[in-house]
Amino acid sequence: MNHTSILQFRTANCKNCYKCIRNCPVKAIKVTNQQAQIIEEQCILCEKCIAVCPQHAKVEHNDIPDIQKVIASGKKVIASVHPAYFARYGWKSIDDLEQCLKKMGFWKVVDAAEGAAMMKEKYTQFLKNQQQKTMRISSNCPVVVRLIEKKYPHLTEHLMPVYSIKQMHAVYLKEQYPDAVLVYISPCISVMADAEEGQAQMDYVITFRELNNWMKDVSEKPKRSTGEKGEVYLSRMTAVSGGLIQAMQPVEGQKYLAVDGIEQCKKILKELKTGEYEDYFIEMNACTNGCIGGGSYSLNQEKKLLDALIAIKELSMEDGEPDYQKDYHMEVPEIPERRFIQEELYPGKAITKEQFTHVLHEMGKYTKEDELNCGACGYDTCRAKAIAVIQGKAEVSMCIPYMREKQENYANIIIDAMPGLLVTIDYDFNIIQMNKAAQDLFDISRKKHLLGKPVGEIMDDYSMINMIAFNREIIQDCIYLGEQKRYIERVLTNDRKNKLILCIMKDVTKEKEREKRENRAKADAVRMADKLAEEQLRIVHEIASLLGETAADTKVVIEELKQTILQEIK
Template sequence: MNHNFPIYTQDNSCQDCYKCVRHCHCKAIRIINSRAAVMPELCVSCGTCVKVCPAHAKQIRSDQWRLRRLLDNGGKLYASVAPSYVGYFPTLTLEKLAGALLQLGFTGVSETALGAELVSAETSRVIKKSSERLLLSSACPAAVDYVRKYAPDYVSAVVPVVSPVMAHVKLLRRYVGPDAQVVFFGPCAAKKNEADRHADELALALTFATLAEMFAAAGIDPAAAPPAPLFPHRAEEGRAYSLAGGMIDTLREDAKGTRYVTVSGLANIGRLLSGDKAALNGAGKKLFVELLACEGGCVNGPVMPDTGTDAATLLATLEHADDARSIGRNVDVLLDDQHQQERISAPHHDDAAITAAMESVGKFLPADELNCGGCGYNSCREFAAAMLDGKAEPAMCLSYLRKISQKTSNALIRYIPAGVVIVDQDLQVLESNRQFAVLCGKDIADIYDSAGSLAGASLPALVDYADLFRAALLGDGGEIERNNQVFGDRILNISVFTISAGRAVGAVIQDVTQNELHREQVAEKAREVIRKNVDTVQKIAQYLGEHMAETEIILREVAGSYEEHQPIAGAPAGKRGAAP
């Protein structure tokens, strides 16, 4: 695992369900030994895999220790709090949260929304001056990274403006000096990439979840913290940035000759940018597209509760945005940022290679291409390409595993030297082998040879011990064993086991008739030796004393040990003799 990247996998927790692969639009996950590993060169840190992982194996890098080091070092340390805080701490006012952060050791607390207001002002200026027909927002770092890597032809359309948090850092340093350290708190993993790339400006980017953990570790109750004023003042319109369309709401008044569209979710962004660029650059007004990696906006970031877009959270966010005064946009801060392409070159595989890869997982005909998506890829051919890229393993194909499992179980059932039968809750045969049919009699064996199976047959019509299966179906899942059971002319050892509680049980039945007959024959021979030689033994014993008497005792014990294993009354093993 790579703990240096914002998102990583806790290997021991990964349950190889491939849900992260299925939901990752960039397919930036490699499966190694059934464990999912994030591929930093392909990942844009949207955090979708973190949100969907049922085992919580996908984690966002904490950075707690880095923050503790900053706090311990002293100096001017300011917190930049994203406006989506209201969705994670719904019962707290921003002033209460600021008071708790001051208790944690920060010098001051400020709203990232102040930076968003500056970004809106600069973006509005760019829109008015630009001759381009298509412009894309630069506020969401995950969306910008997606354009850079997967739609590089559109990089020139991204407005050359820094993100709100970077604008906020510049603003704070304008107020308190260039030696101030700024730490961002929000719902986003991609902000960590910004902090890593611009460590000289943004010291750290932590999630709200990490902040809550630090409050708990320090024994701080934010609800009980004394409210503190925000530095340098409260924000207003920038608070709407956490909602899809929030940025556009701050731009409409400034650029009325422009059309505005919000596209949230990487899949939707991908569909938009994979279309005809000429159409997007078509005649008419300029088109400005607000791009957000998280569907619905930052309120649905990877660490946010699932209630991010419920009515209460949306209303609280909107009220939070309205509950402040406008401060204007005239702060002179350099906000230019030139975005560079980082084109992802996907390897090309010819049809022969794709075909060979698909055949390796049992897909020889078009009918074999189920395109079920169980592996996490949209089609079997896409999965085959991923195997060739080293991102996927054959075991990810569920239909292939099912075929292998079925072949293996069929071979085991067919060749095991005992009768095997599996029945459902209605005692109808689901699976059996020929040895079981032979134990049921010649007629049943003939039916098996003719039909190839006994599937659908009623078990009570085949055997006299169906009650054992009923007991197993109604039981607690434990195994039921019956040894040396006599049925007709056979002596059977029967083990009934649960496959699915109350739904399916199986049994292994072994014919031990010959074993018992052989055991009785050995015992009878031992008794015959004693009878024929008892006189001789007695005479010799007179000369050798008790040593030969011990021989008789030993022989009797041998015979007795076989008698202990004799079949129960009614067994066709022949009449048993008694030792004299």
């Protein structure tokens, strides 16, 4: 099995999310073109990214189609089931699960606590036989092993050179059933990663989650046992944190300590130094509460945590105390000691000061005060993010505060470059923002207190009140600013989503003054026209009066002339 394809991302809308990076304990995720990608050689398969991804963008390796083909071919397929299944499914006996899996085509179902029993015996023997006491760390959890190999390689010498439950059980089952195909059913995907080790391996691995989905197609599903519980086997305690220590027979003079949770493990590993804690055996589990907190278990938990812990304890210790006789007693196979590799987590050339400073400046970090260390990008500090950028794991644009500030600055530049005036007001009619043109008009340098103050202090707010009261989209009006002696034409826009009023204004004083001049000129022209008309009428009246008098005199003269002529005729 090639572990490089165990976990990957599908293309998703993960822009500005970075939850997977924030939760990845070794930052084995890079972002390219705003898409997250697993860095396979650095991934420790803790499944944190699967649990937190809101886009469900993670794709896991799936062996079920291949297993179904093997079953269809008629081969004997054996299922080795991790003891956490008691907590996962709540069944009293493995017989219930076996009945279901046989209906699905499995030939045999066995409790992987058999492998745990052999593993704990190996641990005990090793602690008893070591010539010189030295600190030892359990190697059963593949996530812890990969974490130490990649992040704390100097501690690999303290890992127990003993194979895991899955590996031990595989060796045993291969000897017992050499022709069978082995399928390991696990609470997590991390066990897929130890396939490159040389010892005998399971042929396939599926998780409880995958098994649960597969069983949905079975017409008759297993039922919870209502009768007496099955046999008690102490090694089932390895499914919970500290359970391995409880299942092991104590070695005289040996001290024991259990640690669970990836962050706690990291903290302890960071504190461990050569020469200290020589007489301690430390059981480490990457998942909180041990394997019952594994990714595949916790994502589809059917039982409460308390019930799960009780179920494991009852099926491991009859009276609540470890009984080393009530366990699987398998013949431990003779296999060589397990070897571990030391990997450099961030291979490559050393980072120069110039590179580091350049990237910090690209992120807008010029001083210590600029380094907010907000963690929004997924990295704990701005400096860690800068290192990731140099390593090709991150992009400068992932710095959300910087990009937001940059966009705001760019927006402000555009707004300030506007020839028009812009004032933004909230629904309480307080001034939120003013562009430079508006600041110049209202002399913001002298009235710095205006920001956050009622807009009524600088202009008439009746139209704004009317807009909110009647839920209007847009209003246009023109007001006069007495203090500035300016006429302002306004367009008020109601931004309901952000509960803001955008007031875009234009100084129309010149137009108004020109209009006034034109109106005055028109009024003067009208007055002049009226005066001219009045004068013309006066002249006409005078002419008419003169003409009237002349006509009367002429009439008298003509009449007299007429009478004279008539008299002469007579």
